[in-house]
């Protein structure tokens with residue numbers, strides 16, 4: 451059994467007084483996980499909680515050492531999250547955002563330049579995001595998710611709106627980052643291509659809990 455990458459302990463999340471997540475314990479080893487569940491089950495909420503982007507009760511520990519409570523900055527640097535429907539300030543260019551991510555998260559600039567070319571982001575990266583189509587926004591958000599030195603990358607509906615060429619690039623990126631030991635958690639209402647990706651397990655979000663199969 452490989453080392454636990456992420457462990458959720460007593461994680462509870464409510465919006466106002468409505469509970470959405472109540473996870474006593476969940477531990478994931480390194481791998482690629484497909485996060486499944488009905489509309490409104492709590493998948494996006496779970497990803498935002500895991501990424502440390504919204505407040506929650508309980509604690510999440512990365513690699514047995516980095517706690518969401520005790521080391522919130524280190525914690526957030528180790529997890530990247532690409533939103534299902536990314537929204538950025540309209541006046542910023544893709545390059546402004548990319549520089550912000552590279553300066554705060556670090557990582558290999560040359561590798562990111564190559565990924566930008568593979569995804570075609572370099573063609574529009576100097577334009578303000580207000581001029582982007584939904585697919586262009588999605589490609590930019592996926593590029594940003596590969597910046598830094600994450601141990602876990604959360605991809606929320608990454609397959610929607612991107613063209614087939616970008617989809618092949620995305621699968622290849624996931625495979626190559628996986629070889630470097632990065633763990634992925636991916637939501638998709640469409641089936642993931644099991645020839646393109648070897649799925650370690652599925653995570654089912656239902657009844658406020660998450661079960662690993």
Ligand SMILES: Nc1ncnc2c1ncn2[C@@H]1O[C@H](COP(=O)(O)OP(=O)(O)OP(=O)(O)O)[C@@H](O)[C@H]1O
Pocket residue numbers: 465466470487488489490491492493494495496
């Ligand atoms: N900011 C918010 N304020 C109040 N309630 C919210 C908020 N965000 C989500 N919810 C509620 O939390 C529940 C879970 O939503 P979430 O977006 O996590 O589901 P999901 O599984 O990602 O759904 P989908 O498959 O439709 O994207 C839903 O009942 C939703 O209405």
